[in-house]
Amino acid sequence: MIEIDIINLSKNYAYSKKDENKTFEVYNDFNLSINKHEFVSIVGPSGCGKSTLLQMIAGLEKSYTGKINCSTNLDNKNLGYMFQTPRLMPWLTVLDNLLICASEESISKKSPQKFLEKFKLTDFSNVYPNRLSGGMRRKVSIARTFINNPDLILLDEPFTSIDQPVANALREDFILNAKESKVTLILVTHDLKEAIMFADRIVFLSPRPAKIIYEHQITLPRPRKLEDTHVFDEYKKIMSKFPNILEGKF
Amino acid sequence: MNKNTRDWHIRVLSLVFLILIWLVSSYFVNSRLFPQPMQVFQSLVFNIFEGTLISDCFITLSRALIAFFIAMILGSIIGISLGRFTKWDSFFDAWVILGLNIPALVVAIMCYIWLGMNDLALITGVVINKLPLVIINLREGTKAIDNSYIQVGRVYQLTKFQVLQKIILPQLYPYFLASTRSGLSLIWKIVLVFELLGRSSGVGFMLSVSFQMFDISAIIAYSIAFIFLVLLIEYLVVAPLERLSIRWRV
Numbered sequence: 208m209i210e211i212d213i214i215n216l217s218k219n220y221a222y223s224k225k226d227e228n229k230t231f232e233v234y235n236d237f238n239l240s241i242n243k244h245e246f247v248s249i250v251g252p253s254g255c256g257k258s259t260l261l262q263m264i265a266g267l268e269k270s271y272t273g274k275i276n277c278s279t280n281l282d283n284k285n286l287g288y289m290f291q292t293p294r295l296m297p298w299l300t301v302l303d304n305l306l307i308c309a310s311e312e313s314i315s316k317k318s319p320q321k322f323l324e325k326f327k328l329t330d331f332s333n334v335y336p337n338r339l340s341g342g343m344r345r346k347v348s349i350a351r352t353f354i355n356n357p358d359l360i361l362l363d364e365p366f367t368s369i370d371q372p373v374a375n376a377l378r379e380d381f382i383l384n385a386k387e388s389k390v391t392l393i394l395v396t397h398d399l400k401e402a403i404m405f406a407d408r409i410v411f412l413s414p415r416p417a418k419i420i421y422e423h424q425i426t427l428p429r430p431r432k433l434e435d436t437h438v439f440d441e442y443k444k445i446m447s448k449f450p451n452i453l454e455g456k457f
Numbered sequence: 458m459n460k461n462t463r464d465w466h467i468r469v470l471s472l473v474f475l476i477l478i479w480l481v482s483s484y485f486v487n488s489r490l491f492p493q494p495m496q497v498f499q500s501l502v503f504n505i506f507e508g509t510l511i512s513d514c515f516i517t518l519s520r521a522l523i524a525f526f527i528a529m530i531l532g533s534i535i536g537i538s539l540g541r542f543t544k545w546d547s548f549f550d551a552w553v554i555l556g557l558n559i560p561a562l563v564v565a566i567m568c569y570i571w572l573g574m575n576d577l578a579l580i581t582g583v584v585i586n587k588l589p590l591v592i593i594n595l596r597e598g599t600k601a602i603d604n605s606y607i608q609v610g611r612v613y614q615l616t617k618f619q620v621l622q623k624i625i626l627p628q629l630y631p632y633f634l635a636s637t638r639s640g641l642s643l644i645w646k647i648v649l650v651f652e653l654l655g656r657s658s659g660v661g662f663m664l665s666v667s668f669q670m671f672d673i674s675a676i677i678a679y680s681i682a683f684i685f686l687v688l689l690i691e692y693l694v695v696a697p698l699e700r701l702s703i704r705w706r707v
Contacts, residue, residue: 298627
């Protein structure tokens with residue numbers, strides 16, 4: 208069953224706000240289907256429009272042509288979104304950061320408190336984010352992503368700019384929760400090993416205007432770890448077959 | 458213990474030193490036009506218990522507070538609107554700069570001529586003087602709002618009221634506070650000028666009467682009493698509000 212169907216998507220950006228007539232194409236007639244409960248990693252060179260794609264799916268970016276059909280009703284707090292930075296409101300405590308995003312149902316089930324307990328953050332519930340380490344902020348951000356038991360999760364390179372051991376632990380935590388929750392997940396990344404660790408399918412994009420240049424099914428057993436041999440073997444297999452794939456060249 | 462509390466004895470010593478300089482200078486000048494601290498103190502006590510100092514202070518304070526609240530509310534609405542809508546900002550920018558540079562005295566004279574020698578003219582004139590400063594502060598604050606937090610609000614389907622209350626206003630608090638601070642210190646000085654020019658009550662009027670009688674002790678006594686009132690507002694209202702609104706930064 209298809210969860211997201213992107214049909215004939217075209218998107219242009221203006222070079223500057225002052226002159227909106229001079230534009231460049233980010234997508235031109237782009238198509239992609241994602242199945243229910245599928246984990247898809249989207250890999251492409253920097254600036255090819257990966258983050259823009261997530262923003263269009265989430266409804267944050269609305270100026271495009273084409274269609275994005277989503278079987279999940281995203282108007283009902285059914286979406287989880289992890290941005291490149293945690294984006295916790297610095298003026299709200301950890302608990303308030305979760306409560307503000309939680310649905311009434313989640314609040315009545317005490318989900319914010321349960322997630323804080325799950326991520327061992329209960330002692331920090333009344334602390335402001337600027338008192339937390341980078342890793343802890345990401346944990347709060349993960350808790351926020353799952354707070355409403357979403358059907359669809361969008362991840363925009365959320366584990367970059369933190370040290371590797373912490374990032375690996377967070378990735379493992381994240382995948383465990385995502386599998387438990389039976390979500391559909393789209394991860395945008397330029398890190399192929401991370402893409403392999405998360406995905407059932409990897410979609411490789413070209414430089415803009417982005418086109419799908421290759422799709423790769425991952426059938427490795429779960430749970431996967433970044434340092435696993437079979438993850439590394441899969442990485443080597445793809446890279447030896449398409450050495451320039453990360454630059455968007457097939 | 459914060460720096461201000463730790464250095465209280467230095468502050469007291471500084472004040473004592475200032476009074477000492479005053480005492481010594483008045484001793485050497487030895488003129489009725491340069492009263493000694495004790496004479497000013499006697500005038501203060503006399504005007505409090507025998508005169509109208511307390512009622513004059515409250516009349517001036519109430520005028521200043523009414524003008525302050527009107528200027529803050531109007532200035533905030535206009536400033537936020539100009540910050541949000543760039544075309545409005547371009548249109549009204551020259552008006553704001555013009556308003557910023559009109560001398561307070563000119564506004565006072567015009568208001569008294571157009572509206573009559575009454576409190577309405579005084580409050581209107583003070584508001585006109587203060588308004589551009591609030592508008593500029595809030596306009597810049599609105600331009601500096603971090604939209605990435607608003608995107609979080611949109612992903613998690615926050616209502617418009619929640620976005621305003623939990624995301625936009627906390628980012629504007631420092632600008633409100635800056636306007637409050639500069640507003641209070643500016644407004645009470647302008648109110649005195651307006652009272653001196655065209656009212657028959659308040660501290661400004663009494664300063665005018667004392668000036669005509671060359672009663673320098675009364676002028677200083679009235680000034681000290683009113684400065685004390687403004688400092689009370691600063692320490693009992695503004696400073697606690699500031700601590701409350703930026704407690705997350707500590």
